Amino acid sequence: MGGDRDYERKTCRSRALYRRALKVFAGGVSHNTRYYEPYPLFVKRAKGKFIWDEDGNRYTDYWMGHTALILGHSPKIVVDRLEGQVRHGTLYGMGSSLSVQLAEEVQRSVPCAEMVRFCNSGAEATMYLIRLARAYMGRRTVVKMAGGWHGYNTQLNTAVHTPFAGSESAGILAEEQAYVVSIPFNDVGAAERVLRENGEDTALVFLEPVLGAGGCIPAEKEYLKTVRELTAKHDALLAFDEIITGFRLALGGAQEYYGVKPDLASLGKIVGGGLPIGVICGIEEIVSRADPRIRDRAKFVSIGGGTFSENPPTMSAGLATLRYLRRNRGKVYTRLKRLGDELRKGVDGAFEEEGIEAHTTGASSLFMTHFAKESPRNAEESQRSNIALFVLPGHLGAISTEHDAEDISGFLKGTALFAAGVKHDHIGP
């Protein structure tokens, strides 16, 4: 197909930068997911739906900053706010009206968010969430989904990739993950079994309502409802990792989209309006255990937030973004879903034309294509699909409000060309 040759011809500066990057970063990257063959692009600038690489090539971006940029790159409402803010301070190291207002926006929109705490990344938020859940419940076990990705936090860095057993990393002690159990997603029987066998020690069932890195696979509605009932029956907590789905599937995230309310949730990405953030939220009785006025060490849950938590640029960017989304919620989410539906259907159609079995999963503006006979229902099925055909391995795509119907038809034309090339290379003319 010559794809790699074209890529290398057009991206000489990226290749040179990658060589330099290899001398300063392990593997040339600061986030493992940013590496792909033969070498990743290096970005010079980004605006709206476009990114430009160091060689000046322009791309329509469907990665959207790890799905964080629902309004596209550098939207005017965010840039204006930020420009004003940085003149008034980039880090107060104290609370501000901005941080209260952003927390109020989260509280107002996200069904379970009776109380909120900010930190700086999703990984931190999921780490703190577990601490809160274990302390509140006085139990040890956390049930996660096979293929569930919750950031680089130590305890949950297990069962992310096939064979979905054991740690993902050297340097993590078995003891640190001793009370984390993983079960297949969308499998009611497995959830019933784990709670029946271990219900008395289960503090928390923690899941992404749309399995993200595990294959962009939406939960079946009945599955989420049943897990909610089962956790209630076994007196365990249910938490959603909404770091991708929060403010993306709907203003109230997956909780609104599915009509299922967890006890706790982690948020991030979109809430920061393009700047770093992590959010823990949930029912007051649990989150209020982080109140530093609690003197009893057996009750108090020490969760920080960190030096940069509530930093005013993030708070301003997040506030501009969430306010925009709330004011335009009807228009934004209907449109994103329509574009997502068109894209998913069109991509599968383009592959079908060439006799290639493909299933594009996702919900609303999220999508990922799998090459398999059946549409995957969990990470194991997803990771069994023909990974050799992935354009960007294991990456889900995200549509922003900057994309339009023309972009989707361009995407489908590109897919048709790719599909024809795949047929030629793998099946023959």
Ligand SMILES: Cc1ncc(COP(=O)(O)O)c(C=O)c1O
């Ligand atoms: C579902 C989910 N949880 C947690 C994280 C970790 O967030 P962060 O990269 O901000 O640490 C991610 C990151 O992609 C994610 O997709």
